[in-house]
Amino acid sequence: MRPAKAVIDLAALRHNYSLARRIHGGKALAVVKANAYGHGAVACATALAGVADGFAVACLEEAEALRAAGIESPILLLEGVFEAAELARVDELGLWMVVHQSEQLAWLEAFAAARPLTVWLKFNTGMNRAGLPLARLAELHAKLAAAPAVGSITVMTHFARADEPDCEETMAQFARLEAALAGIRVPLSVCNSAGILGWPSIRGDWARPGIMLYGADPMPGEGHGLRPVMQLESRVMAVRDLAAGDAVGYGARFVATAPMRVGLVAMGYADGYPRVVPDGTPLCVGGRRTRIVGRVSMDMLTVDLTGCDAGVGAPVELWGATIPVNEIAAAAGTIAYELLCNVKRVRFEYIHPA
Ligand SMILES: *Cc1c(COP(=O)(O)O)cnc(C)c1O
Numbered sequence: 001m002r003p004a005k006a007v008i009d010l011a012a013l014r015h016n017y018s019l020a021r022r023i024h025g026g027k028a029l030a031v032v033k034a035n036a037y038g039h040g041a042v043a044c045a046t047a048l049a050g051v052a053d054g055f056a057v058a059c060l061e062e063a064e065a066l067r068a069a070g071i072e073s074p075i076l077l078l079e080g081v082f083e084a085a086e087l088a089r090v091d092e093l094g095l096w097m098v099v100h101q102s103e104q105l106a107w108l109e110a111f112a113a114a115r116p117l118t119v120w121l122k123f124n125t126g127m128n129r130a131g132l133p134l135a136r137l138a139e140l141h142a143k144l145a146a147a148p149a150v151g152s153i154t155v156m157t158h159f160a161r162a163d164e165p166d167c168e169e170t171m172a173q174f175a176r177l178e179a180a181l182a183g184i185r186v187p188l189s190v191c192n193s194a195g196i197l198g199w200p201s202i203r204g205d206w207a208r209p210g211i212m213l214y215g216a217d218p219m220p221g222e223g224h225g226l227r228p229v230m231q232l233e234s235r236v237m238a239v240r241d242l243a244a245g246d247a248v249g250y251g252a253r254f255v256a257t258a259p260m261r262v263g264l265v266a267m268g269y270a271d272g273y274p275r276v277v278p279d280g281t282p283l284c285v286g287g288r289r290t291r292i293v294g295r296v297s298m299d300m301l302t303v304d305l306t307g308c309d310a311g312v313g314a315p316v317e318l319w320g321a322t323i324p325v326n327e328i329a330a331a332a333g334t335i336a337y338e339l340l341c342n343v344k345r346v347r348f349e350y351i352h353p354a
Pocket of ligand 1 (some may be wrong): 078191210211
């Protein structure tokens with residue numbers, strides 16, 4: 001069997017959720033959109049079901065999968081419904097939904113719900129992506145509060161730059177929201193992971209931690225006590241000796257300057273490992289840190305084994321316990337979110353909490 005696998009530590013996931021909730025101090029929806037950032041949404045939500053206040057997903061289809069797997073906790077649709085016809089399913093499944101634009105509001109006002117719906121009204125405080133105009137907060141809140149289909153309202157916004165500790169925009173976004181609230185008493189949700197970790201003076205009632213649940217710290221420097229959840233692993237499948245001047249792999253990007261041993265590892269960009277990483281990108285072979293040499297191929301990559309006795313079958317960690325996924329993301333010029341979401345084809349193995 002091809003040895004490439006993603007080992008998912010569900011105890012670490014639970015630890016990170018509890019840490020997020022404790023640091024924030026309020027309730028927390030565990031964000032499990034995009035298949036729980038590539039970790040498996042059903043497995044992750046099931047592991048968190050006993051501890052999480054609820055879950056957040058991107059769309060109805062993702063929520064339906066969780067309900068079908070027996071998840072009975074609140075589930076928030078972060079982008080709400082994409083068409084009016086979805087409201088009936090939202091009602092039926094008891095989902096919570098974001099309303100971030102005015103068509104969604106109109107659909108909701110025209111909808112006869114079997115039970116009053118929980119709505120999270122999302123306002124644009126400066127990111128200019130999703131969200132209703134802040135100037136209409138009081139008006140829209142009053143309008144929605146009067147709509148028969150609506151049971152409870154939470155006001156939310158999303159930060160554009162919370163992962164930048166010295167950036168004034170995060171405080172400015174929060175200040176704009178507070179000013180628009182002008183004394184309206186309504187539960188608030190503003191913090192993603194970076195908000196929770198980096199902005200202790202900004203809180204609200206509900207946090208929405210995503211990336212930190214999976215153990216990747218979005219703030220520079222890390223050190224918040226998060227535990228990595230995914231370990232991407234494989235094994236050495238062949239070993240070769242190179243002479244000085246021998247090149248390795250496509251495009252002969254790496255050329256040996258001295259005799260060396262190179263290991264071939266069963267992991268490639270078809271598994272979601274980023275092709276763009278340069279020579280020197282770290283990984284661990286047989287517990288020892290070494291480096292990638294040569295271009296990553298679709299199914300394989302090559303590593304420097306000079307001076308280590310690892311042979312065929314030696315275990316390889318691409319990221320996880322010793323190599324932070326953030327480090328590989330930096331080498332690839334991207335963020336951990338993208339790498340984690342991209343993991344595919346490999347076997348998924350789940351370590352369940354004791
Ligand atoms: C994805 C998402 C989150 C989670 O963000 P992280 O940076 O992963 O913590 C929170 N809120 C909204 C609206 C999101 O779309």
